[in-house]
Amino acid sequence: MDRTISPNDLKKLRNSSPFALLDVRRKTDLDASKEKILGATWCDPDAIDEWADKIPKNRDVVLYCVRGGSVSNAVVDVLQAVGVQARFIEGGIEGWKAAGGDTVSK
Numbered sequence: 001m002d003r004t005i006s007p008n009d010l011k012k013l014r015n016s017s018p019f020a021l022l023d024v025r026r027k028t029d030l031d032a033s034k035e036k037i038l039g040a041t042w043c044d045p046d047a048i049d050e051w052a053d054k055i056p057k058n059r060d061v062v063l064y065c066v067r068g069g070s071v072s073n074a075v076v077d078v079l080q081a082v083g084v085q086a087r088f089i090e091g092g093i094e095g096w097k098a099a100g101g102d103t104v105s106k
Contacts, residue, residue, distance in 0.1 A: 003087060004068070005087045005089060005090065006099075007090065007091065007095055018059060019060035020041070020055065021061075022043050023063070024065050025045075025065045025066055026045060029066050038102060038103070052082055052084070053082060055084045057084055057085070061079065061087070063086060063087075063089070064093050065092045067095070068088055075088070
């Protein structure tokens with residue numbers, strides 16, 4: 001399975017298929033931000049061992065951090081290792097916004 005999804009592909013997916021959306025920004029980055037992507041659930045990447053096995057394995061999972069770097073890569077590695085169909089947004093929430101993706105206040 002692919003490790004990433006482009007913001008534009010995610011826009012298409014939103015209209016066609018149900019998926020889980022996870023915000024995996026570190027707590028400090030989350031606290032510094034005033035927004036999130038609509039429908040996202042925050043999951044602390046530093047506590048992934050506590051929640052990774054609760055993520056559904058029967059549907060796509062898309063996640064994001066700030067810029068789609070080391071945090072997203074590490075979370076995808078763990079989730080894919082336990083059988084979750086996980087991908088992260090290329091460029092993170094910043095890439096999503098740069099591509100015209102909508103956000104909501106958190």
